[in-house]
Amino acid sequence: MNRKTLFIGSAVLLLAAFVIGAIYYQVQLSKKAEELAAANQTRLLRVYSPTFGNPQAKVHIVEFLDPACGTCAQFYPEVKRIMADNPDRIRLTIRHVPFHNGSEPVVRVLEASRAQDKYLETLRALLGSQSSWVVNHTAQFDRIWGPLQGLGLDLDKLRVDMNAPEIGQHIEQDLADASALGVQATPEFFVNGRPLPSFGLRQLQDLVKDALQASY
Secondary structure, eight states, X not given: OOHHHHHHHHHHHHHHHHHHHHHHHHHHHHHHHHHHHHHTGGGSOOTTSOEEEOTTOSEEEEEXXXXXXHHHHHHHHHXXXXXXXXXXXXXXXXXXXXXXXXXXXXXXXXXXXXGGTOXXXXXXXXXXXXXXXXXXXXXXXGGSHHHHTTSOOOXXXXXXXXXXXXXXXXXXXXXXXXXXXXXXXXXXXXXXXXXXXXXXXXXXXXXXXXXXXXXX
16 A cells, blocks of 8 residues: 555545544534423523414424524524414514623613514514624614614613613523523524524424424
């Protein structure tokens, strides 16, 4: 066996070992996520959490979301599409986890908008305008007010309501629940209590498809 053949053989073996190791690591992560979710089912849903869709739907998506998260903005229309494609069969609950720098007051505004029955409009406006108020993954709170113009919100009331003590309590609880469930980044999804096996749109679609089939 010449040196070139030996080198190629060694490289192939190293690559195979790396691939096997990566697969094993992903399997272990998925197993750990399943175990955490199974042990902390009561932490997935709180009575104060905004929930949409048919309340009797058998398929329940729980999304941990940060309004300053770019991937959350990308997934938002996809989640809407999944729900629209399955009318009355899916409900969605959103949990707020301000992981990005500066995003907590933005979450407070989102929570406060619920008092004016404008939560979805506010969420849509913030995610759609994210590039104007998120700079280098940091929320610039003073820039969010422009995108909120024209939604029919009483902005003065919003500025007062966002400081309500219960909103701070909700944020603390969402963060504590996220930690217990092993949520370290957003968006993170659970479908009927099951976490994604790995992150990705196809993984979410497949998990929802399995839950829909099981609901018949």
